[in-house]
Amino acid sequence: xxxxxxxxxxxxxxxxxxxxxxxxxxxxxxxxxxxxxxxxxxxxxxxxxxxxxxxxxxxxxxxxxxxxxxxxxxxxxxxxxxxxxxxxxxxxxxxxxxxxxxxxxxxxxxxxxxxxxxxxxxxxxxxxxxxxxxxxxxxxxxxxxxxxxxxxxxxxxxxxxxxxxxxxxxxxxxxxxxxxxxxxxxxxxxxxxxxxxxxxxxxxxxxxxxxxxxxxxxxxxxxxxxxxxxxxxxxxxxxxxxxxxxxxxxxxxxxxxxxxxxxxxxxxxxxxxxxxxxxxxxxxxxxxxxxxxxxxxxxxxxxxxxxxxxxxxxxxxxxxxxxxxxxxxxxxxxxxxxxxxxxxxxxxxxxxxxxxxxxxxxxxxxxxxxxxxxxxxxxxxxxxxxxxxxxxxxxxxxxxxxxxxxxxxxxxxxxxxxxxxxxxxxxxxxxxxxxxxxxxxxxxxxxxxxxxxxxxxxxxxxxxxxxxxxxxxx
Numbered sequence: 001x002x003x004x005x006x007x008x009x010x011x012x013x014x015x016x017x018x019x020x021x022x023x024x025x026x027x028x029x030x031x032x033x034x035x036x037x038x039x040x041x042x043x044x045x046x047x048x049x050x051x052x053x054x055x056x057x058x059x060x061x062x063x064x065x066x067x068x069x070x071x072x073x074x075x076x077x078x079x080x081x082x083x084x085x086x087x088x089x090x091x092x093x094x095x096x097x098x099x100x101x102x103x104x105x106x107x108x109x110x111x112x113x114x115x116x117x118x119x120x121x122x123x124x125x126x127x128x129x130x131x132x133x134x135x136x137x138x139x140x141x142x143x144x145x146x147x148x149x150x151x152x153x154x155x156x157x158x159x160x161x162x163x164x165x166x167x168x169x170x171x172x173x174x175x176x177x178x179x180x181x182x183x184x185x186x187x188x189x190x191x192x193x194x195x196x197x198x199x200x201x202x203x204x205x206x207x208x209x210x211x212x213x214x215x216x217x218x219x220x221x222x223x224x225x226x227x228x229x230x231x232x233x234x235x236x237x238x239x240x241x242x243x244x245x246x247x248x249x250x251x252x253x254x255x256x257x258x259x260x261x262x263x264x265x266x267x268x269x270x271x272x273x274x275x276x277x278x279x280x281x282x283x284x285x286x287x288x289x290x291x292x293x294x295x296x297x298x299x300x301x302x303x304x305x306x307x308x309x310x311x312x313x314x315x316x317x318x319x320x321x322x323x324x325x326x327x328x329x330x331x332x333x334x335x336x337x338x339x340x341x342x343x344x345x346x347x348x349x350x351x352x353x354x355x356x357x358x359x360x361x362x363x364x365x366x367x368x369x370x371x372x373x374x375x376x377x378x379x380x381x382x383x384x385x386x387x388x389x390x391x392x393x394x395x396x397x398x399x400x401x402x403x404x405x406x407x408x409x410x411x412x413x414x415x416x417x418x419x420x421x422x423x424x425x426x427x428x429x430x431x432x433x434x435x436x437x438x439x440x441x442x443x444x445x446x447x448x449x450x451x452x453x454x455x456x457x458x459x460x461x462x463x464x465x466x467x468x469x470x471x472x473x474x
Contacts, residue, residue: 018326019113019214019315020333021064023071024269026320027089028333031061031076031214039064039076043092045322045335052094055085057102062112062214069118073140077123079108079213084123084133086116086140097140106131107150111159111216113172120166120189125150127157130171130193151193155185159216164243169193170231172218180204184220184233184241197247202447205236209262209278211328215314217262223273223297230297232273234261238289240273240298248445251452252291253393254302256349257362259287263325266293267318270338273300274323276313280387286313288323290339295404296467299459302396304339305346345397352388353381360385365395374398382411384450405467407460414451415441422448427458438462 020030030040038061039052054060061076066089074087074094084106085099107128114123121142122132129150135142153171160172166189173185175198183200187193201218209217218235229243238252238261255261258280265274271294279285290304311327318324322335347366354361368374368391378399382390392401392408401408409428416423430441442462444453451457459467 019063020317020324020326021066021074022265022317022319022324023066023089024068024319025071026322026324028317028319028324029064029066029074029089029094030326030333031064033062033214034060034080037061039074039087039094040333041089041092041094042324042333045324049332050092052087055096055099057081058083058085058099061085063114065114065116067116067118067137067140070137070140073116073135073137075114075116075121075140075142077108077112077114077214079112082106082108084114084121084142086121086135086142088140098142100133100142100144100146105149106146109213111157111210111212111214113160113214113216115161115163115169117163118166120163122161122163122169122189124158124161124171126159129153130158130161130169130187132189132193147191148189148193153185153187153193153195156181158185160214160219162220162222164222164229164231170220170222172216172220172235173198175200182206182218182235184218184231186243197243199231199233199239199241199247199249201233201235201237201239203237205260205262208236209260211312211314215262217260219263221264221266221273223266223268223293225268225271225293225297228297230293232264232266232275234264234275234277236260238264238275240300242298245298248298248443248455250298250445250456251447252300252302253389253452253456254291254396255289255389256287256305256346256394257389258387259289261289263313263316265317265323267323267338270318270321272303272318272338274316274318274338276316276325278312279307283310284312285309286311286327288313288316288325288336290323292402292404296459296464299404299456299464301402301404302345303402305349306336307346308334345395349394350388351381351391351394352383352385353377353391355383355385360388362388365391365398368395369398375400379408380410382408386450389450405459405464407458407467411457412451413454413457414446414448415444415454416446417448422451424451425454427454427461430454430458431461
């Protein structure tokens with residue numbers, strides 16, 4: 001009965017989507033899925049896409065990974081043939097090294113992904129348990145014998161995985177026990193795979209927007225800086241967890257109305273997180289959001305927003321000065337330049353102005369920018385309602401709220417629930433608490449109804465990252 005709920009949604013989408021990976025210089029490699037066949041290689045946005053022939057016995061590739069420690073090594077997973085292959089990337093071409101698996105080896109259904117980094121190649125295994133191999137870090141040759149084969153982690157399933165380092169993995173997981181049931185499961189890799197911390201997603205997508213076999217919309221990306229490791233998660237909401245902070249989860253703000261994140265990537269060199277998502281409504285549309293991580297990765301600043309009309313985005317990657325993405329219907333990789341401005345906004349995005357008898361009244365950023373009292377509206381309209389957010393989140397250029405240390409004394413944060421009632425407090429209120437009480441509140445991580453913890457809304461008071469009382473905020 002437990003497995004049935006995971007398999008039940010195999011029939012939701014019969015379209016086979018692509019996955020894309022990029023080197024730090026912007027070379028893109030795409031796994032084309034059962035309909036497209038093998039791998040495609042593209043050197044740049046203006047370059048031609050080159051199709052890689054399939055190795056003998058391989059019917060298709062559904063997922064692809066580039067080893068960040070040696071970017072001349074590319075790995076591709078075939079969920080149809082149940083094999084994983086390694087390639088060397090040189091001179092604009094891919095050369096096959098070897099393939100392992102096949103027959104009754106590792107499990108890949110109903111949703112599966114893989115990741116390769118610094119000698120470790122791991123396969124998430126769907127509901128069949130996780131498997132991992134070692135490979136030569138110079139040649140890319142994968143060992144024929146797995147270190148772990150189809151180990152059950154005590155969960156319903158793991159539809160995807162990304163390696164933090166060669167001994168630590170972040171699994172996209174249907175945890176089953178507890179609420180919410182979906183999230184990120186950390187695990188250490190040795191002779192066995194050992195479960196660690198869990199980062200669950202409140203208000204996540206569940207089985208909505210799944211595309212089999214390798215595009216489950218619970219995706220993680222890793223960002224490391226200054227001795228800290230951050231995991232960015234796309235699963236409807238956009239969240240980030242700092243591994244060294246003891247399990248604290250922060251929710252990213254600023255998304256367009258109705259935005260549901262389905263994929264994410266990090267460009268470490270440019271210090272930017274890139275989220276791809278679907279915008280709910282009457283027609284199929286997507287959006288790409290760019291967040292600046294340089295000031296405070298736990299409270300990043302939205303610096304770019306690109307609509308993708310008429311398309312369902314499936315995978316995104318970033319390297320050099322671009323992001324590359326794939327969709328269900330487009331036959332080729334598409335590119336977007338990373339934003340150069342530190343503060344931009346989409347004029348047609350809508351923010352919450354007020355509630356009339358519980359009904360949201362929304363306005364666009366273009367309208368706000370043309371108002372003589374825009375700064376007053378930015379300062380005073382700080383409420384959330386459903387999918388709608390205040391102007392300081394949506395219209396950051398107009399509200400001058402791009403700075404990661406931006407703080408509005410009127411902003412309200414989630415404090416707690418009491419007898420079923422949500423208790424909110426303002427940053428101004430927090431500033432008047434005794435220091436021990438303030439520290440306790442700033443250490444909380446829970447969110448509710450769009451209202452995040454104090455550390456998100458009051459970064460100066462809470463001293464988040466480099467934010468302090470000498471930082472320009474309000």
